[in-house]
Amino acid sequence: MGCGKDASVTVDSDQITGRLQSKIVAGHLPTNKVPPKRVSNRAANPDGLVFIVEYHHIRDGKSTMERSPADFRKDLDRLFQLGFRPISMSDYLSGRISIPAGASPVVFTFDDANPSQFQLNSDLSVDPSCAIGIWQDFASSHPDFPVKATFFVLPQMWGQPAMRSKKVEMLENWGCELGNHTTTHPNLRKLTDEQVKAEIAGGAALLERYGVTGPNLLALPLGISPKNRRLLRGFDRNGPVALRATFLVGANPALPVDSPKFDSTRIPRIQACKGPYGLDDWLDQVEKGKVKVYVAP
Template sequence: MGRLGILGTTGAALVPLSLVALAGCADQDAKVVAQPAKAAKPAASQEARKAAAAKAAKVKANELGQIPVLMYHRIVAKPAGTDDRTPDQFRAELERLAKDGYVPITAREYTTGQIGIPAGRHPVVLTFDDSSPSQLTLDGSGQPKPDTAVGILMDVARKHPGFRPVATFYVIKDMFGTFGPEAQAQTLGWLRDNHFDVGNHTRDHLNLRGRSQDQVVGQIAAGHKLITSLIKDAPATLALPYGNQPSTKDWAIRGDSADVHYRYTGVFLAGYTPAASPFSKDFDPLGIPRIRAMDKVGDCARFCSTAWLDWLNAHPEDRYTSDGDVRTVAYPKFKAPYVAQRFTKYTLPY
């Protein structure tokens, strides 16, 4: 099923995506790429490759295409700001994603290339910042309340088989309105046990721009320690508060503070373009853009979720489309210059 993908490569995007070298990230490769199965005979391998290429061509696979990473905050009946969405708005956007052939994946899966979705489908990463109780509140039986983001997502998934109910939650110390380590561990444990992804958003949600290395690393490490003290799984990714990068970008992706060591596979911004596939030369794990969830109003007439989803529908050749095989990276031959060199042995051009 799905695979490793790559960001828009035709240059037709509303805002050009910068080419950023992946220096210093070669150690991530083992986590990103699945080893292809060995064929018994070279001839059989060639025949299988031809068949796989034909299948990829049939669904117009482009695993070098752009991937929307959508950014949400509160899901509330009475929005208090432009970052809030109503339950109806959130449900409508999920219904649209399902109708348009998208399948949710987590930020961990995206940054490590574990994009396991069916042939012809498109990945979307749903991210939630600030761990609001409107995103997840458990009822007395330990189940998500139906009007929360998780409750709505699970309901939409039930109505649309194949639409995975997964997302990534970037948590801070105000964790879903819970109090005490037991309640916090219960909530994070529910997310983990139900295949959701927990990411770091720092402990105190302070703007990291202009701060010293000790301050930056300290805040990230404190958030990392908070999560790992509650559940065993360490976060794989970080979302920067306010989308602001520290003066040295590397401080966000790796660091040590006291007894805490963190090393992430991706750092997310609050930008306004679709994101690159992890197998593209465009992919920059130090600054992955996200798309704000919003209708076409004001600046969002071009740069928020409704506008970008419209644009991707109108430019299917620039959108990530899976060939259904996680062992290969399939794409039209003319896009070959955009493949990151270390993934060339996994490519399937057609």
């Protein structure tokens, strides 16, 4: 239907081109007058610190393991307003910080694979109340703040067993990464070397089962290192188990990877919580100009 009718309409191609051109010109008007603005008024600082932010549950509650959905959304907004832009953990570890001039990188991490981080509806759409859903909604109006995070998973893998493979596929398609968080979340300091190896190798095998091939990241359960810290540089257990970088729980911004003091077995993170050394506190310090964060030239 409609074909005969449309055929009788003559289209003036010049008219269309003219209209398109006027649209394009209109679309460019603001940037023609104003040169591209720096994302923040902070001076370039390629030697500055990097914020690696850490979440556990996205739900109401008072513990440092909980960030309410409303506060998570506020974090996205505050980080954005302060000129932070998300980068992947691999990009941080490779020193490839590709963000606009004046912007500062932020690396998001989510530990324990709690259900509130990532839930799908039965039609495989993202539940808008989980962390990913909240972030996707924010990113729809802030396209330069896309969903890009590292998930340090435990075998529970966000619940919804039938959808786990699908979730891993979706996360990787969005540019997210998955990391090891052991299998039973023990205090590694209390274990023998063999037990530590079994826990880390088990976490690596879990990721492999879902087709994750890199980037060999480990978040220490409770932020506690094993007695034998050499194991955090990788080891052999029925084949090589590689570890590229290991992350603590707290409590400050991380050094850039080319700093002489950078230690890939003890990379600090900032917990998204209130109180001293939490995210709110650190962002207050940024606002006051008291933290020398990385700023893209």
